Amino acid sequence: MPALLDVQTARDRVLAAVRRLPLEAVPLAGALGRVLSADLHAGGDVPPFTNSAMDGFAVRSGPADRVLRIVGESRAGAPADTAVTDDSAIRISTGAMLPDGADAVIMVERTEEDPSTHTVRLHAVVTPGQNVRGAGEDMRAGSVVLPAGTVIRAAAVGVAAGAHAGSLSCARRPRVAVLATGDELVPPGAPLLPGQIHNSNSLTLAALATEAGADVVLVDHVPDRAEATRDAIAAALDDADVLVLSGGVSVGPHDHVKAALEASGVVEHFWRVALRPGKPTWFGTRGEQLVFGLPGNPVSSMVTFLLFARPALRALQGADPAARRVRMPLAQPVPQTAGRDELVRVTFVDDAATLTGPQGSHVLTSMLGADGLARIPAGEGELAAGVLVDVELLQ
Ligand code: AMP
Numbered sequence: 445m446p447a448l449l450d451v452q453t454a455r456d457r458v459l460a461a462v463r464r465l466p467l468e469a470v471p472l473a474g475a476l477g478r479v480l481s482a483d484l485h486a487g488g489d490v491p492p493f494t495n496s497a498m499d500g501f502a503v504r505s506g507p508a509d510r511v512l513r514i515v516g517e518s519r520a521g522a523p524a525d526t527a528v529t530d531d532s533a534i535r536i537s538t539g540a541m542l543p544d545g546a547d548a549v550i551m552v553e554r555t556e557e558d559p560s561t562h563t564v565r566l567h568a569v570v571t572p573g574q575n576v577r578g579a580g581e582d583m584r585a586g587s588v589v590l591p592a593g594t595v596i597r598a599a600a601v602g603v604a605a606g607a608h609a610g611s612l613s614c615a616r617r618p619r620v621a622v623l624a625t626g627d628e629l630v631p632p633g634a635p636l637l638p639g640q641i642h643n644s645n646s647l648t649l650a651a652l653a654t655e656a657g658a659d660v661v662l663v664d665h666v667p668d669r670a671e672a673t674r675d676a677i678a679a680a681l682d683d684a685d686v687l688v689l690s691g692g693v694s695v696g697p698h699d700h701v702k703a704a705l706e707a708s709g710v711v712e713h714f715w716r717v718a719l720r721p722g723k724p725t726w727f728g729t730r731g732e733q734l735v736f737g738l739p740g741n742p743v744s745s746m747v748t749f750l751l752f753a754r755p756a757l758r759a760l761q762g763a764d765p766a767a768r769r770v771r772m773p774l775a776q777p778v779p780q781t782a783g784r785d786e787l788v789r790v791t792f793v794d795d796a797a798t799l800t801g802p803q804g805s806h807v808l809t810s811m812l813g814a815d816g817l818a819r820i821p822a823g824e825g826e827l828a829a830g831v832l833v834d835v836e837l838l839q
């Protein structure tokens with residue numbers, strides 16, 4: 445039986461096997477969640493021109509109580525065709541181009557218009573630059589506005605649009621196949637016979653893969669039979685960049701996954717990690733295809749997906765594989781496990797990491813509402829309340 449590999453080494457081995465996927469142009473409208481492959485430079489200043497922050501009058505700065513002739517209007521999308529002088533003003537809308545000659549805008553609430561004489565009285569002093577937004581205040585032409593590796597969220601979609609991009613260069617989404625093993629599994633919603641359980645891992649793992657930016661191309665289930673397992677693995681590897689298996693990777697008489705993977709030409713990189721939950725985790729490759737054999741216990745399969753498969757999916761897309769981390773005090777004492785780091789599910793209450801409830805690897809409800817996975821280092825004792833621990837954030 446091979447020795448247990450520490451979590452960091454195991455994760456490094458996974459990442460060492462990852463090659464970023466080929467690039468494609470992604471229209472901005474479909475870019476949410478995608479990963480930018482190269483720095484995006486602003487194609488022009490944003491805003492593109494000096495404009496008004498208010499509805500009011502474009503004027504020259506100066507004292508209060510001036511009476512000015514209204515000589516035109518500048519609307520959003522339709523600039524004025526005249527200039528402002530010392531004794532004139534131009535009506536202006538928010539976002540409209542500042543007319544030549546003006547250096548400020550007075551807000552309409554500080555003015556009084558006399559329509560009969562086409563004049564406006566200014567009730568306040570106007571300072572240079574008041575209520576004016578300069579060209580390039582948000583983005584400067586040519587500057588990097590989104591660095592390579594950015595995961596495109598809502599704000600980044602808008603920034604890219606403002607920066608003149610109509611599409612983005614991104615690695616294609618990883619194609620992921622999910623294959624659950626187990627004679628006891630029946631599909632969600634089906635009635636249970638004695639000894640059967642619902643297959644929750646398939647859909648959970650598919651959901652995690654989707655959340656990590658993958659295209660889930662196959663979700664299947666195979667009974668605990670050597671030949672069927674081999675066939676299902678071969679079929680899944682036909683079209684996938686990544687195969688995620690659940691169950692059947694331990695040492696029981698009905699665990700066929702390791703042998704079937706070997707028979708399918710998948711080369712083992714590691715098996716068994718000094719981790720709780722998730723000790724039997726297996727990882728291998730066939731060419732550039734990645735294969736994760738995750739343990740079947742529902743919490744184990746989620747935790748090991750998050751620790752090993754999610755970083756790989758991110759790296760395949762060119763994103764930073766590392767999860768965000770914080771250091772947090774434990775809200776309560778937590779016993780350690782000899783020889784294995786334990787990752788407990790925690791939620792943040794009053795800035796302390798609080799266990800989500802019982803932490804058995806079969807207690808999937810312990811993942812509900814979890815903010816992160818807190819690492820309890822291997823040991824014989826227990827960590828007292830208040831001890832600082834590393835927490836990998838789930839989002
Ligand atoms: P295994 O890793 O195959 O030994 O399975 C470990 C435990 O996880 C057993 O209690 C299984 O019934 C359970 N299990 C395996 N696969 C699934 C699945 N797809 N959904 C829910 N539970 C599972």
Ligand code: MG
Pocket residue numbers: 625626627668691692740
């Ligand atoms: Mg099984």
